[in-house]
Amino acid sequence: MKTICIEGWRGVNHSIAMVNQNQILEMVKLPQLRLFHRDAPYFLPHWDRSKLDSGFSAEEQAVIDALQDPGDTPVDVCLRVASPIRKGAPGSAARNVTFVVTEFGLSPKSFEPGDLTPAALTDGDDIVVTPTRWSRERLLDYGFDENKVKVVPHGYKTDVFMPMTAEQRMAARQGLGIQPHEVVFCNVGVSTWNKGIDLLLLAFADLRLRGLPVRLILKDHKGLYGIGVEKMFTDMANIAPHLSLPQVRDGISVLSGSLNLPQIRSLYALSDAYVSPYRAEGFNLPVLEAMGCGTHVIVSGGGATDDFVPEALGYRLQSRPGTREDAPQVDGAFVVPDLADLRHAMTQVVEQQIPDATARTQAHAQLSQQYSWGTVTRQLVDLM
Incomplete structure (x- = not known):
């Protein structure tokens, strides 16, 4: 069994939070995974999940919210799905996978701290995932190693988004x-x-x-x-x-x-x-x-x-x-x-x-x- 700690946003309807929550709902179905979740600070301090509801059913939101923070427990993988782009804490995971998406391109303002380098996010077995070739090209423009940037598209809830009669x-x-x-x-x-x-x-x-x-x-x-x-x-x-x-x-x-x-x-x-x-x-x-x-x-x-x-x-x-x-x-x-x-x-x-x-x-x-x-x-x- 592989242990994964997801660092990201839950409970709000920002697009990155929606990606994270939809992925959680699928990962919990996989018996080979043991999942944890560490809540990352919201991008804007006024975000309030009571006012920016994700829109999931009560049952689905309960599954998402049930994931616990691992504390000091070591994990195999840290998957970070939030903004700004940060590197996982040293030694907290054997491997880091960082979700990075951009519209126009990256700048030091995209990172925390601002002098965080692409190489620091892809050291050893660590990789970066991004959802489109357009976004990948912007990451390469900023200096990411092309062998370290993997494209994984987003999906949609086929049990919700379907044609009407x-x-x-x-x-x-x-x-x-x-x-x-x-x-x-x-x-x-x-x-x-x-x-x-x-x-x-x-x-x-x-x-x-x-x-x-x-x-x-x-x-x-x-x-x-x-x-x-x-x-x-x-x-x-x-x-x-x-x-x-x-x-x-x-x-x-x-x-x-x-x-x-x-x-x-x-x-x-x-x-x-x-x-x-x-x-x-x-x-x-x-x-x-x-x-x-x-x-x-x-x-x-x-x-x-x-x-x-x-x-x-x-x-x-x-x-x-x-x-x-x-x-x-x-x-x-x-x-x-x-x-x-x-x-x-x-x-x-x-x-x-x-x-x-x-x-x-x-x-x-x-x-x-x-x-x-x-x-x-x-x-x-x-x-x-």
Whole structure:
């Protein structure tokens, strides 16, 4: 039996915490493992699990919370899943595996202490795992040894994120006042520049002003990051005043507060497309979850989602590598999605020009096998 101490976040709905908790739920099923958990300090001091609930069932959360701190007990492996990036305490584990993910790239601010070197995290048998080739390239840019950085993708809960029946979908849409003829786009990302929500708003406004029957549902993240969608509207007011027109704003709904996993599944499944014109992502888990619900996705090409979005389930936007002229304030790698192509891709959804049902069904079956949390967690365990 191998003993593993996981150092990470539990109880909140930050993406890294969600990865950690989903992996825990799969690792506890493996008889060859004995698990411990040491809680890492939350990234922001205001995070409160009573207000930022992870959304798991009470039974699942009880399993996650039941893992105990090992104290001074030696373990075989320390798996660290938190931020900033730290090295495990000397002598506490025979081997260290550190989860590192990045959107734009790493800097000394990514580490604690800031002068922690890549070599210090990959000494001896120690390795680093990251979820996409895009993120791996950023780690190599920073100086990590290519032989020490392993790609292990994230997964999704196939017992939650699955397509709805036609009757369930109709009821979910009626519950939000969506008319049968309306086409719904959604995005649950935080309103930061890398997520490209500003581009989504511009494209959506164009479709609304053309008279197309479209709706947009966004998720607010004030509780987690202190950043709300309204701030983006304010920031864009001068360059895109038409976003304030009633014809546009009346088509946008913003969901506040934490959602449990069945509620998130309902949002994905009732939508006609999940739209993520991101500039930089380390993975982009909502895209995978939305595809699990049978929802068409529109994503930037050339980024992290190239690893897992098949042609039958999504549209890759024309994108080009970003430069300093595009964003002088950004120090790192990103892509620039084409706004005209985004409008085109969203119009295709309105006109129902997406891959046929047979191709989508086959691709969905492959997705659920390849990217279940059980499958990808076993890949991680095999590396440990």
